[in-house]
Amino acid sequence: MEAIFEPRSVAVYGASRDERKLGHVLLRNVTTGGFGGRVVAVNPGAAEVLGLPAVPALEEPVDLALVSVPAAAAQAAVADAARAGCRAAIVLASGFGETGEAGRAVEQRLAALAGEAGMRLVGPNCMGVVSRHGDGWLNGSYFWRLPEPTPRNPHPRVPPAERGGWSPAISWGPRERPGGVSLVSQSGAFGGMFFAEARRRGLGVARFLSVGNCADVTESDALEWLAGDGATAVVGLFVEAFQDGRRFVAAAERCEKPVVVLKAGKGRAGARAAASHTGSLAGRHGAARAAFARAGVVEADTADDFFDALQALAALPRAGRCVAVLTISGGPAVLAADAAERLGLRLPPPGPATVRLVRELAPPFAAAGNPIDLTPQCPPEGFPPAIAAVFDDPAFDGVLVVNCGLDVPEFGRGVAAAARRTGKPVAAFVLDVPAVEAELAAAGIPVLGSPERAAAAYAAVATR
Amino acid sequence: MRSLTEWESKALLGDVPRPREALTRTRAEAVAFAASVGGPVVAKASGIVHKTEHHGVRVGADVAAVWDQLAALGDGTVLVAERLHGELELIAGGVRDPQFGPIVSIGLGGVAAEVLQDVAFLLAPTARGELDSAIARLRSAPLFDGHRGRPPVDRGQLQRILDAIGGLLVGDPDVVEVDVNPVLVAGGCPFVVDALVVRAR
Numbered sequence: 001m002e003a004i005f006e007p008r009s010v011a012v013y014g015a016s017r018d019e020r021k022l023g024h025v026l027l028r029n030v031t032t033g034g035f036g037g038r039v040v041a042v043n044p045g046a047a048e049v050l051g052l053p054a055v056p057a058l059e060e061p062v063d064l065a066l067v068s069v070p071a072a073a074a075q076a077a078v079a080d081a082a083r084a085g086c087r088a089a090i091v092l093a094s095g096f097g098e099t100g101e102a103g104r105a106v107e108q109r110l111a112a113l114a115g116e117a118g119m120r121l122v123g124p125n126c127m128g129v130v131s132r133h134g135d136g137w138l139n140g141s142y143f144w145r146l147p148e149p150t151p152r153n154p155h156p157r158v159p160p161a162e163r164g165g166w167s168p169a170i171s172w173g174p175r176e177r178p179g180g181v182s183l184v185s186q187s188g189a190f191g192g193m194f195f196a197e198a199r200r201r202g203l204g205v206a207r208f209l210s211v212g213n214c215a216d217v218t219e220s221d222a223l224e225w226l227a228g229d230g231a232t233a234v235v236g237l238f239v240e241a242f243q244d245g246r247r248f249v250a251a252a253e254r255c256e257k258p259v260v261v262l263k264a265g266k267g268r269a270g271a272r273a274a275a276s277h278t279g280s281l282a283g284r285h286g287a288a289r290a291a292f293a294r295a296g297v298v299e300a301d302t303a304d305d306f307f308d309a310l311q312a313l314a315a316l317p318r319a320g321r322c323v324a325v326l327t328i329s330g331g332p333a334v335l336a337a338d339a340a341e342r343l344g345l346r347l348p349p350p351g352p353a354t355v356r357l358v359r360e361l362a363p364p365f366a367a368a369g370n371p372i373d374l375t376p377q378c379p380p381e382g383f384p385p386a387i388a389a390v391f392d393d394p395a396f397d398g399v400l401v402v403n404c405g406l407d408v409p410e411f412g413r414g415v416a417a418a419a420r421r422t423g424k425p426v427a428a429f430v431l432d433v434p435a436v437e438a439e440l441a442a443a444g445i446p447v448l449g450s451p452e453r454a455a456a457a458y459a460a461v462a463t464r
Numbered sequence: 465m466r467s468l469t470e471w472e473s474k475a476l477l478g479d480v481p482r483p484r485e486a487l488t489r490t491r492a493e494a495v496a497f498a499a500s501v502g503g504p505v506v507a508k509a510s511g512i513v514h515k516t517e518h519h520g521v522r523v524g525a526d527v528a529a530v531w532d533q534l535a536a537l538g539d540g541t542v543l544v545a546e547r548l549h550g551e552l553e554l555i556a557g558g559v560r561d562p563q564f565g566p567i568v569s570i571g572l573g574g575v576a577a578e579v580l581q582d583v584a585f586l587l588a589p590t591a592r593g594e595l596d597s598a599i600a601r602l603r604s605a606p607l608f609d610g611h612r613g614r615p616p617v618d619r620g621q622l623q624r625i626l627d628a629i630g631g632l633l634v635g636d637p638d639v640v641e642v643d644v645n646p647v648l649v650a651g652g653c654p655f656v657v658d659a660l661v662v663r664a665r
Contacts, residue, residue, distance in 0.1 A: 245564035249587065278557025278569050279641045281583050286569065287561035290585035293601075294594065 034136015126212025179204025
């Protein structure tokens, strides 16, 4: 598995001189992404491709063979990589098990060929691998646009004191962003969504593996490796069908890092006919839900939930379920509080010391319950001490921040400073407040797209 | 696919709380058993699925009067059981999932069950504490904890029923599905009132 994520040398089968061919895109991605190791182009019909000398067959082994040839030629390429002694191969070509029985048989032969040579095989029918390599990427994929690489391990995390007890160092510099998100996907196209979301949200990506038809390497193999990977802090999985459900459960139980799962295909359509009441109630998703409960993973219902949870878990330590909703915006804060309660979070009232300080610093009509509404009429210099009092209140494990339209830098600075000092997790929803948002972003506080999504992001880091 | 009879299914579940009941082969046997129960009984046709829809379940009936009819409706035998009065109807079951293997379920039973679909699933065999957290996830969780002065559902006995269902699926690859419907809670104790085991062959 190490040869897949951290190869020192790579070969590209099907490295074409034709810019329109995927094999050309793949070689260009490998050579321009920042991979510093040896790259070999394999093409029997060309002497050189993209300035690299091309060979008709491998003369010496590489760690990772990337196979981008038509399905009919894939077997010969895999056989060549196996003969040369490569440690792993990724077959990006399509036209195998996803097309039917005949394709499945070919796919099984590929896996057997690799297995006999002691070579791991990823795919077929996948988008490849993207992995941090020094200051750049090993881009062994067809993806055209990746996020900016973040500094390696930007948040050195202290080892977990107990299971699920990750806590990031809270000394984020202004240029640092949450990092260490890795994705394993059974869908290649979902990888495109992942990279787009990572760019949009400024998420640091560590690894991406498209496992395709899982002829050999499955989502559980990848999860097991990522559990021990120093660059990975959070693992996301997009799954259509688990290859070996119980093995996944065991791997997730052993993984001390947070795992977020998005499972497609939960609907009733296509569910098998059940002879019993229980069978029809279980549908297609009852067993997966039971498995996720045992495995202790965060289950996302939608793509938005999935990326929100990854963003929150990459940025925030795990914490308890008692939250303060801290705001200057009444209605939206109540929406956040409603969502928090629905998600099983608790909203205790603030302690007497907090109430006293809020009464002192904010106008008399401010609300010192939960939500705690300091109101837009709170003098700017009142925000930092009032906010600090909320963060310091032992009643709260964390804070939801809601600010619609009051772009007072003191508000943002107060939240950022209190979050850094106390280490309590914060998720925020803010609207049209660039100065506040910049303060929150610099402190690594995740800003979500609605009050409800901020509550859900917090719920993802709340321990059950 | 082969559906076992209620009597066979319950026998496979082994030692779980059940009403006093007997599979009777003659009317005289049934009358004698009903007399030994002493109170109202339920008489059920044996060996047909969807007994209730086929009028194969007679509650509080005179066993002597309905025996021949029920025997003819089913396989020639009649199951006679003590009639229990419970405070809560539950549904339990198990199924073999293609990706995750044996799972068991527990949830709210009765007429509302099909509409509300308030059922939690657990991997079988269940791990310590999983039944409690599965029940906590149900909307009907307060009913399990003794709503309006009723006794709480005996979790130990419920666990035994789920263990029996899970054990069947784990131990015999030919068992495809198990329905235990209803599980009637009487005085806090869950009783297996009806059961169905479906085997591949």
